[in-house]
Amino acid sequence: MAVSTTSAPITYATRVDKVGVRYQIARALRIAVVVLYAVISLIPVFWMVTAAFKSRPDVVAIPPKVFFEPTIEGFISLLTKRVLLPPGMMEEYKQRTDLNFAERIMAERGQRITGPSQYGQRLLNSVIVASASTVLSVLLGVLAAYAFSRFNVPGKGDLLFFILSTRMLPPVVVTIPIFLMYQQLRLYDTHLGLILLYTVFNLSFAVWLLKGFIDEIPREYEEAALVDGYSRLQAFRKVVLPQAITGIAATFVFCLIFAWNEYAFALMLTSERARTAPPSIPTVLGTGGIEWSAIAAGTLGFLIPVIIVTFALRDYLLRGVTFGALRK
Amino acid sequence: MQLTRTQTARAHSRRSLTDVQIQVLFIAPTIILLVLWNIFPLFYSLYLSFTEFSVIKPDVPPAWIGLQNYNKLLNDPRIWQYFTLTGRYVVITVALQAIVGFGLALFLRERFKGSGLITTLILIPIMMSPVVIGLFWKLIYNPAFGIFNYLIGYSVPNSGPDWLGEASRALWAIIIVDVWMWSPFVMLLCLSGLKAIPDYLYEAAAIDRASPWFQFWRITLPQVAPLLLIAILFRTIEAFKTFDLVMGLTGGGPGDATELIAVYLYRAAFTRFTTGESSALAYIILVIVIAVSNLYVRSLNRIRGENH
Numbered sequence: 001m002a003v004s005t006t007s008a009p010i011t012y013a014t015r016v017d018k019v020g021v022r023y024q025i026a027r028a029l030r031i032a033v034v035v036l037y038a039v040i041s042l043i044p045v046f047w048m049v050t051a052a053f054k055s056r057p058d059v060v061a062i063p064p065k066v067f068f069e070p071t072i073e074g075f076i077s078l079l080t081k082r083v084l085l086p087p088g089m090m091e092e093y094k095q096r097t098d099l100n101f102a103e104r105i106m107a108e109r110g111q112r113i114t115g116p117s118q119y120g121q122r123l124l125n126s127v128i129v130a131s132a133s134t135v136l137s138v139l140l141g142v143l144a145a146y147a148f149s150r151f152n153v154p155g156k157g158d159l160l161f162f163i164l165s166t167r168m169l170p171p172v173v174v175t176i177p178i179f180l181m182y183q184q185l186r187l188y189d190t191h192l193g194l195i196l197l198y199t200v201f202n203l204s205f206a207v208w209l210l211k212g213f214i215d216e217i218p219r220e221y222e223e224a225a226l227v228d229g230y231s232r233l234q235a236f237r238k239v240v241l242p243q244a245i246t247g248i249a250a251t252f253v254f255c256l257i258f259a260w261n262e263y264a265f266a267l268m269l270t271s272e273r274a275r276t277a278p279p280s281i282p283t284v285l286g287t288g289g290i291e292w293s294a295i296a297a298g299t300l301g302f303l304i305p306v307i308i309v310t311f312a313l314r315d316y317l318l319r320g321v322t323f324g325a326l327r328k
Numbered sequence: 329m330q331l332t333r334t335q336t337a338r339a340h341s342r343r344s345l346t347d348v349q350i351q352v353l354f355i356a357p358t359i360i361l362l363v364l365w366n367i368f369p370l371f372y373s374l375y376l377s378f379t380e381f382s383v384i385k386p387d388v389p390p391a392w393i394g395l396q397n398y399n400k401l402l403n404d405p406r407i408w409q410y411f412t413l414t415g416r417y418v419v420i421t422v423a424l425q426a427i428v429g430f431g432l433a434l435f436l437r438e439r440f441k442g443s444g445l446i447t448t449l450i451l452i453p454i455m456m457s458p459v460v461i462g463l464f465w466k467l468i469y470n471p472a473f474g475i476f477n478y479l480i481g482y483s484v485p486n487s488g489p490d491w492l493g494e495a496s497r498a499l500w501a502i503i504i505v506d507v508w509m510w511s512p513f514v515m516l517l518c519l520s521g522l523k524a525i526p527d528y529l530y531e532a533a534a535i536d537r538a539s540p541w542f543q544f545w546r547i548t549l550p551q552v553a554p555l556l557l558i559a560i561l562f563r564t565i566e567a568f569k570t571f572d573l574v575m576g577l578t579g580g581g582p583g584d585a586t587e588l589i590a591v592y593l594y595r596a597a598f599t600r601f602t603t604g605e606s607s608a609l610a611y612i613i614l615v616i617v618i619a620v621s622n623l624y625v626r627s628l629n630r631i632r633g634e635n636h
Binding site: 027031033034035037038040041043044045047048058060061062063064132140141143144146147148151153159161162163164165166167174175176177178180181196199200203204205207208209212213216231232233236246247250257260261263264273278279281282292293295296298299302303306307310311315 | 345349350351353354355357358359361362364365366368369370372373376383432435436438440443444446447448449451452453454455456457458459460463464465467468470472473474475478479483485506512520523554555559562565569571572573574576597603607618622625
């Protein structure tokens with residue numbers, strides 16, 4: 001394993017063509033463009049995040065309010081079930097002294113809280129389904145990708161194309177037979193049913209993406225390990241896996257995002273016990289009009305876990321691939 | 329000493345798996361899962377596509393009608409119109425995503441202070457749920473109180489265009505959202521491709537005084553091409569099936585200006601419940617997608633072959 005200890009890489013700064021004024025200007029321009037892009041593309045996100053803390057009139061105000069009085073009524077609407085108070089009872093209800101914080105806020109809007117909504121349970125379902133299926137598809141994906149990358153599997157091209165083709169059928173139609181199958185197997189409205197379905201759905205992507213990454217790892221590394229007395233499995237675990245970690249992290253993030261956000265299957269294959277959050281958010285329709293701040297609050301609560309994972313894996317995602325040294 | 333080493337090696341090989349066993353063990357679970365969850369539904373749908381059947385009438389068994397569903401669909405001018413519309417949408421949106429994504433990757437490949445943060449921030453749109461994004465952009469595009477028109481210069485409510493309400497703009501409105509959402513995906517894959525290009529190629533080019541233009545066409549592009557093509561392939565397949573975004577934004581309207589084929593299919597399968605006919609349509613879509621993907625995979629293999 002002497003390859004990793006080559007002399008320090010030549011940095012860009014030492015190269016003649018990378019120190020001139022023209023290069024510096026081009027670099028500044030490049031940075032300006034990406035920063036500008038990031039800012040523009042984040043406007044809708046920023047607007048959504050602020051909408052979660054806005055009151056109802058503020059959400060639809062023109063010109064858009066950047067500064068506003070924050071309120072958590074969006075979150076309360078998301079987490080509770082409410083009924084509209086008849087005008088006659090409103091004053092009486094507001095006078096009551098046993099109201100808690102949330103009930104007071106909603107009383108101002110003429111609504112009475114009747115109980116918690118199912119959003120918390122659905123978020124928990126999302127966590128279970130998304131994490132289990134992501135781990136499964138990355139695990140199975142990396143095994144298959146390694147085998148396809150390193151061995152002359154019989155019918156390799158056909159098998160790979162088969163794996164890819166499973167991603168092509170519009171989900172709307174796969175759902176009908178799967179629905180019938182799940183009812184027979186008692187997998188309808190279960191965590192396991194959704195986990196397996198998402199795993200299968202992500203597998204094709206995981207295999208293809210990971211194969212691309214593993215193809216790039218020079219065989220010389222493993223061959224050296226095999227000569228040193230490692231078995232294939234040991235070489236796979238101790239040499240290939242650490243080298244493929246960037247690809248594994250990238251695949252992990254993509255599979256997680258898909259499973260976390262999936263909507264159509266969850267809508268059609270679950271009802272109460274296993275329903276995940278995405279089909280629940282659009283149904284947060286208020287009494288009279290869409291409750292934008294509740295939807296924004298739901299989206300925000302839903303977005304945060306994914307952002308945390310992506311930030312945690314950021315270094316792997318962005319470190320780039322370290323195996324340029326031995327590339328053919 | 330010699331002896332013990334051979335013995336260890338032999339013991340080792342007995343305990344460890346042969347290459348063939350590893351292949352089977354590594355590939356079989358994936359194939360089995362895919363067969364169970366895809367081949368069965370695939371054949372069942374194929375069968376249904378030759379029948380008259382509706383899921384809301386489970387008592388009436390599927391009645392075999394041969395090729396009638398296909399005949400009807402292929403002779404329907406509206407279907408062709410929706411396919412053309414979908415084709416236009418796919419070409420425009422994937423091309424824009426490839427250009428924007430690849431451009432961003434080129435600009436981000438050299439690290440600068442905060443480049444990691446900027447990259448992560450740019451990636452945020454792909455982390456969001458398409459349904460919710462559709463809902464939100466509907467509000468953003470709203471001519472009365474949406475911020476889109478406000479930001480592009482129509483500060484008076486209702487003075488700007490109604491993006492989702494005008495037939496000529498609605499498709500572009502969807503394309504804008506799709507490009508906003510998915511360009512970062514192309515960027516991320518290109519970025520990992522770019523970072524894998526060995527520096528010595530550029531160093532050699534710099535010594536030869538090759539122009540940046542030459543470096544781009546002869547080093548950067550061919551080296552990134554495999555990952556760029558994979559990104560384009562996945563985006564093409566997904567764009568062909570675009571459904572939840574359109575449902576959130578326009579529901580196919582105004583009229584049928586944004587009736588992409590997947591939306592039409594959804595309506596056939598789940599509002600009109602013509603299960604047999606929708607299965608046939610799904611098969612027509614599948615054949616087209618497979619044909620297009622085949623072209624991609626071939627050019628991918630050609631590019632890989634040239635590189636090695």
